[in-house]
Amino acid sequence: MVSRVIPVEDFDLVIFGGTGDLARRKILPGLFRRFISEQMPGEARIIGAARSDLDSDGYRKMIRDAIAEFGGDEKENKDCLERFLAQLDYVPIDAKGEGGWKELAGLMREGRVHAFYFSVAPSLFGDLAERLHKHGLAHADSRIVVEKPFGRDLASAQELNDTLAQHFDESQIYRIDHYLGKETVQNLMAVRFGNVLFEPLWNNHYVDHIQITVAETVGVGGRGAYYDRSGAMRDMVQNHLMQLLCLIAMEPPSRFEADAVRDEKLKVIRALEPVPPHHIVRGQYDATADTASYRDDAEDPKSHTESFIALRTEISNWRWAGVPFYLRTGKRLKARASEIAVVFKDLGHSIFEGDTARHRNILLIRLQPNEGIDLQVTIKEPGPGGMRLVDVPLDLTFADALGEESEAIPDAYERLIMDVIRGNQTLFMRGDEVEAAWRWTDPIIDGWKQRGDVPKTYTTGSAGPEDALMLLHRDERRWLDIRG
Numbered sequence: 085m086v087s088r089v090i091p092v093e094d095f096d097l098v099i100f101g102g103t104g105d106l107a108r109r110k111i112l113p114g115l116f117r118r119f120i121s122e123q124m125p126g127e128a129r130i131i132g133a134a135r136s137d138l139d140s141d142g143y144r145k146m147i148r149d150a151i152a153e154f155g156g157d158e159k160e161n162k163d164c165l166e167r168f169l170a171q172l173d174y175v176p177i178d179a180k181g182e183g184g185w186k187e188l189a190g191l192m193r194e195g196r197v198h199a200f201y202f203s204v205a206p207s208l209f210g211d212l213a214e215r216l217h218k219h220g221l222a223h224a225d226s227r228i229v230v231e232k233p234f235g236r237d238l239a240s241a242q243e244l245n246d247t248l249a250q251h252f253d254e255s256q257i258y259r260i261d262h263y264l265g266k267e268t269v270q271n272l273m274a275v276r277f278g279n280v281l282f283e284p285l286w287n288n289h290y291v292d293h294i295q296i297t298v299a300e301t302v303g304v305g306g307r308g309a310y311y312d313r314s315g316a317m318r319d320m321v322q323n324h325l326m327q328l329l330c331l332i333a334m335e336p337p338s339r340f341e342a343d344a345v346r347d348e349k350l351k352v353i354r355a356l357e358p359v360p361p362h363h364i365v366r367g368q369y370d371a372t373a374d375t376a377s378y379r380d381d382a383e384d385p386k387s388h389t390e391s392f393i394a395l396r397t398e399i400s401n402w403r404w405a406g407v408p409f410y411l412r413t414g415k416r417l418k419a420r421a422s423e424i425a426v427v428f429k430d431l432g433h434s435i436f437e438g439d440t441a442r443h444r445n446i447l448l449i450r451l452q453p454n455e456g457i458d459l460q461v462t463i464k465e466p467g468p469g470g471m472r473l474v475d476v477p478l479d480l481t482f483a484d485a486l487g488e489e490s491e492a493i494p495d496a497y498e499r500l501i502m503d504v505i506r507g508n509q510t511l512f513m514r515g516d517e518v519e520a521a522w523r524w525t526d527p528i529i530d531g532w533k534q535r536g537d538v539p540k541t542y543t544t545g546s547a548g549p550e551d552a553l554m555l556l557h558r559d560e561r562r563w564l565d566i567r568g
């Protein structure tokens with residue numbers, strides 16, 4: 085198969101926070117990969133802007149080091165690296181100050197896309213938007229990209245939306261959720277809407293339940309103080325898990341276009357049932373001989389913030405009424421795995437004598453590791469000895485199905501930044517979606533506060549607190565194993 089990389093139009097991309105962790109670890113190495121793939125035009129410019137007092141040469145050196153540290157095989161491509169670095173510039177700017185803006189405006193060239201990536205704390209978004217406007221950089225061809233967290237509740241998200249809306253139209257605002265940039269997430273839509281097989285089964289007549297798991301093995305580590313003000317509900321459920329749920333549950337949009345897709349996602353969030361306290365389990369990891377407990381990491385021995393959450397919710401519409409959606413996410417779990425399992429109903433009647441096992445078709449969408457899709461089907465166990473049935477995965481792992489082409493799959497950040505340049509908002513969250521998600525999340529978090537809810541401790545390296553298993557046992561179901 086021939087790889088089809090379509091170059092994007094010329095652009096100037098300014099990365100506020102261009103010296104930060106995210107820029108060095110993800111954004112710049114990702115852009116370098118797009119450069120090697122010849123998707124980034126030779127005239128494009130990337131301008132780092134942050135508080136550090138650097139010049140452009142100093143910045144190029146910083147990014148050369150970052151690519152050496154965080155890049156993959158591509159870092160060996162020395163010739164490309166030099167040409168890529170030559171397209172970088174740097175301007176020292178304090179978002180709250182007036183210095184540097186004129187220099188920045190002077191570097192921007194007319195007649196091309198101007199994208200401004202806000203890779204800084206959200207408390208600076210308003211300052212940046214305001215100064216971009218003041219210095220004539222907020223015009224029809226400019227776009228802003230904003231990182232998570234987008235608010236910590238409905239009120240703060242609304243405030244952030246209002247602040248950005250003072251200077252930018254919604255069509256110019258790209259709220260990143262990098263889960264949406266993953267290849268498998270888009271493949272989920274291709275599988276659902278590009279095949280005749282699945283859509284007829286995608287409803288409460290055939291689907292028993294859906295599980296969404298995002299499990300990590302790491303703890304909160306050095307981010308303890310930040311994380312303790314957030315917790316798994318705000319950090320993971322309100323955005324990443326909710327977005328995955330929307331893509332699984334939404335009605336087919338009339339076209340695969342930004343607003344058509346986002347309208348359907350919004351309807352899903354609005355149809356989510358409130359979650360009663362007995363349908364939610366919170367946890368905190370314990371200490372091991374080698375690793376600290378959550379409370380040690382958070383530096384608050386009395387912290388009530390959760391590092392794990394499991395919940396059961398339902399969607400009140402014709403398609404999904406009565407189908408539970410089980411969501412779980414946590415740190416220091418037994419493996420690193422993100423996946424969505426669509427578990428279909430039992431056959432109801434087996435014609436095979438002696439076959440008492442429960443065979444179920446499961447569509448498993450793996451986001452990491454080994455991005456790909458499995459369809460569990462029941463077949464005859466090969467060989468003599470009668471009709472014995474066995475469940476096997478039909479493996480649609482891209483590396484096997486697509487061979488070398490799968491190696492060119494861009495990572496989430498690369499793809500999303502190229503979408504910003506193309507002006508394609510399909511994989512970005514709209515302001516009303518984010519607000520609707522907080523509207524569902526806020527009462528849950530408020531309820532914990534009012535009841536003085538204390539998270540359960542769970543064993544590091546486990547699948548979370550025992551109560552999370554019970555959440556499904558009560559419904560005579562069980563979680564799929566977390567396998568990395």
Ligand code: NAD
Pocket residue numbers: 100101102103104105106107133134135136177178179180202203204205206208231232233
């Ligand atoms: P960081 O602390 O490593 O870097 C922050 C950057 O902002 C630095 O370049 C710093 O110079 C710059 N900065 C700070 N104050 C400034 C000011 N007043 N004016 C101009 N620049 C200023 O942070 P990070 O990890 O790179 O995260 C950046 C943003 O991305 C945050 O909103 C974070 O929540 C979000 N985010 C980060 C990650 C990640 O993996 N690091 C993942 C998802 C979201």
